[in-house]
Amino acid sequence: MKRELHLFDTRKNWQRLLFGFYVALAVLLILDFFIPRHGYFPWESYPDFFAAYGFLACMLLILVARLTRRFVKREEDYYD
């Protein structure tokens, strides 16, 4: 039987997706220098502030989640 190939079964499509993603990231980083920023706090107008905060937020979230999990993880039948 012929194995059906789907959208992400080929390496090429994955690479295309990742390439698009990286291009979008680069565009966002550069765009921020040309856009008049206005916000409620001074740091909102630093260029690429939100990019940095988003990336740090991810690292922090995963780090804290890993630590939390150590304490709260139990077997699936713990309550039975």
Next chain:
Amino acid sequence: MIERCPPALLLVIGSLLIPCFKGRLKQIYLLALPLYALYVIYTIPEGAYWTCHFMDRVLTLGYVDRLSRVFGIIFALIAFLAVLFAMQEKNAHHMSALVYSGSALGVTFAGDFFTLYVFWEMMAVASTFLILAGHTIAARKAAFRYVLIHLFGGLLLLAGIAARFHETGTLQVGYIGLKGISSYLIFLGVALNAAVPPLHPWLKDAYPEATPSGTVFLSAFTTKSAVYVMARTFPGAELLIWLGAIMTVFPILYAVFENNLRRVLSYSLINQVGFMLCGVGIGTQLALNGTASHAFCHILYKALLFMSMGSVLQMTGKIRCTDLGGLYKTMPLTCLFCMVGAASISAFPLFSGFISKSMILSAAGHHKMVAVWFILQFASAGVLHHAGLKVPFYAFFAHDSGIRTKEPPLNMLVAMGITAFFCIFLGVYPEPLYRLLPYPVDYVPYTASHVVGQLQLLMFFALGFALLLLSGYHPPEIRAIHLDVDWLYRIGGKRFYEIMDVSWNGLNRGCERLFVKGLAARAGRFSQHGLARLTVLLAALFWLLSGYDKEKADRKREAIFLLYRKSAFPIGLSAAAATALLVLIFSLK
């Protein structure tokens, strides 16, 4: 006509007639009920309707203003979409779902606390049946815990209402503010339904156990009607800002490592309600508009996400990350709808979350709440992780689980399609929603600065996620459960029972051994044989002197025991004893 049909009673009483219909007619009837309720709510002018006298009070079933109307509209709309999604379910399921939806409308339009309380409890009971309908042992146990917790919350609310009536003499629903014991009781009762920590675990405990379509109803009504009551009674309560901020953060930690995708969405629900309560706590016009619009958008995209996961569960029978993957191959439409919901909840520009959540953040910024602003930005980036990336990724992509299934039935797809349409429509064109909000809207979501800032926040968060996933540092999905506050009553309750059992029942057993079997038995034996033995002892002295042999002494002893057993003493002996007693008394005197 309108005068005779409060939308709440329309759904509650209308649901009783469902068994009278069959086939296509039943489907039309089921869809017509919430649609008609939507029509009534949308068209009725502001004011107080459907008042009735009960005892010496006036009850109002229809207090319509801009705040109650916007919540009423979304409740009726989501009832329609959820009924469409749930079309395959049995009559009992439809009936409890419509009573539940109707009760939520009853709470929303209640003009007095008595009416509000009655509908509040009806909501708790009707929703329990949607969890029970899951028909598993886990569902039955979760439903039992769910109803107990909600009855407890209902009692807090009732006590608060009674105390408030005692203090103020009025039952009218309106601004209360946190002052005095009655207000705190009402606050606690409502906070329990809003899943405010540490009163939240009922939600993540029960919602994932309900039927695939039952969870869609559950996700809409209980928490959001509580948000509405908070916005009505406690706007500007500072406590709510901090409770809301906590609510936005801690569930995203649990959502990172939770394996059951419907439980991930339940944690995500708590996080989203956190944003709304934060808005209520800030309490300005912009913040309350933000709360109302976020509730509106959230109900739609959360329902859409639960619908897509419900479809996955229904078609594959599986809902854990560890069991799923690669479903985009066989459920492309469901996958697409799920991603629309995911983009909306993550607040990508052109999706509904973008135009509502940002109002609450702006309100926090406007008042220079630095810590709150940073927490909310962190949480809104964190939403992307679990609801935006994790849910679609592990269900539809990730590794291929080998499951080959097909799309859910047409009605489910249509329900998801309409909901997805609303998510995009409101994101692209928010004006119709803004016009419904409680206060005039002076807010422009689409500025270059806002769009780029939000996209940076989300995309670089996604970059972090991708890097961690590829490097293997991201916590892997494993079959496990994670302790939450419900440990206190699930295990703590069991331990408490055991400790009580050992201590009190131990005391009981000790007392029985000491008093019942010990002292009382001794006293009994003494009163039975004691005197006889004493007599035998005295008599033995005479027998010894008289030179009785053993056999004769035994006979005599038996005779004395018999005498005492029958209490048949010779009269002379009794008279002698009585005389001796009298002599004793007189001599002592």
